[in-house]
Amino acid sequence: RKEVEQDPGPFNVPEGATVAFNCTYSNSASQSFFWYRQDCRKEPKLLMSVYSSGNEDGRFTAQLNRASQYISLLIRDSKLSDSATYLCVVNIKGSNYQLIWGAGTKLIIKP
Amino acid sequence: SQTIHQWPATLVQPVGSPLSLECTVEGTSNPNLYWYRQAAGRGLQLLFYSVGIGQISSEVPQNLSASRPQDRQFILSSKKLLLSDSGFYLCAWSRGTRTGGYYNEQFFGPGTRLTVL
Secondary structure (H helix, E strand, O other): OOOEEEOOOOEEEEOOOOEEEEEEEOOOOOOEEEEEEEOOOOOEEEEEEEOOOEEEEOOEEEEEEOOOOEEEEEEOOOOHHHOEEEEEEEEOOOOOOOEEEOOOEEEEEEO | OOEEEEEOOEEEEOOOOOEEEEEEEEOOOOOEEEEEEEOOOOOEEEEEEEEEOOEEEEOOOOOEEEEEEEOOEEEEEEOOOOHHHOEEEEEEEEOOOOOOOOOOOOEEOOOEEEEEO
């Protein structure tokens, strides 16, 4: 089992739709969780850090379920500019350095 | 605000040639520094990280090496490139352990796209 698994994608959705990404992680001792977005041929950029049970930032909502070792990202009212690959990232407890990266889910928003 | 620089942006090198990629960070001190590689269509692979000058930890055995000669400078090198070294190389920083906690977000430079022929 991969340490961080994401939906393989791609997701093709119409503009304005709500999109949900799912991510599971294998290490129950993981302490912090992030969502990054990566545009084609660009560097990953931090989208959200996921705190305790979850948090919201505008159209974006991240949820964490520690019991199920599951993280989600919800994008409401999707825009064309949301098209990117979304990366789920997990920090390993006891390490301030090692982030485990999911392979990412590609999102394509269509007009 | 913090800024991270990487150069060059793209590089085409023959097999067996040496490599030197440089990364510098501005606007922070004592950062943790990281080198990642991303193969086409794949996730990020951590290559090296550093918590201080001269302190390098290697995550993956390979023909690459890293050095940190100054607090905010991180260099990735190779004496002889292999075809398999092609990829997108990313440098990142995060807050140092004295100021960081569990929420140790990493911030990336623009990357170097390396093609070994």
